[in-house]
Amino acid sequence: MATDKKLTVLWDIDGTLMLTGGAGIHALRVTVQRLFGVTEYPELEYHGRTDFAIVQDLFARLDLPFDRHFHDFRRHYHVQLAESLRTNRGSLLPGVPELLQEMRGDARFSLGLLTGNSREAAGLKLAAYDVAHYFDYGGYGDHHLRRDDVARDARQAALASLGPDFQPEQVVVIGDTPADISCARAIGARVVAVATGSTPLQDLKVHRPDFAVGTLRELDLSRLL
């Protein structure tokens, strides 16, 4: 028998659930240095973007043929990321452990991921901070350039996981960048914007999220339901 319909909560990782002490960027730097001898690492934009888009950008800046090196690069990057997550310590963000616990203990919530990280990178980051068990499904940044497409994957994964319990109009995205807000809109979801990542609260508010908070300690769950 189907249980009550659920509120599907799709979480971003970096800047929302956690800060990793720059482990992802560290792993990219070390990987291009080891594989290609690159010592002058270019300035790139990371926030709210998919791993696929970032690596494509990185290769273009370094004049490396994408198709030839991408798979090998990814493999090495994931090995290095596991190492960088051990050396560059970060933390879960304020309010996150309590909120995850509260949602997990309440049958009205279903938790998934909506992240620009590749599936493997997401798994490594969640495992490093011991929160992997909270999430049942997700959309990832392995193959998409645009975050809106990751949001569509996450929505599809929620539907596949929840079946008849999935309620399309009851989806909330939690994220820390304007890209999180716009991808939530792309799937008709509400959005909680949190200023624990790269974007100040005032700048997030310009994009008119449904809720904007300084940290997730301020989020009142009863307002989401």
Ligand SMILES: [Mg+2]
């Ligand atoms: Mg983020």
